[in-house]
Amino acid sequence: MSSAEFTASPPSSYPVFQQNMSLLRIYSWYRLALAVVLIAILIGTRKDPLVGRDYPELFIALCGAYFLFVILVLILLPLTKR
Secondary structure (H helix, E strand, O other), rough: OOOOOOOOOOOOOOHHHHHHHHHHHHHHHHHHHHHHHHHHHHOOOOOOOOOOOOOHHHHHHHHHHHHHHHHHHHHHHHHOOO
């Protein structure tokens, strides 16, 4: 057997655009989890916060805006067609 038989290549029936959209979907779920974890850390360490110590209201507002942006991306992602 030649070494060419063992190389993995993406199937030609799965276009690059769909691969990119799959990666974007995975990355968006990661960003959503990150926003939730950061807010949970802030709330869980309210007496002596680990994050957002100087301006906690601003930190919560920006995490909330980031959360909403990611939700919007996840909603619009399936509507994106090439």
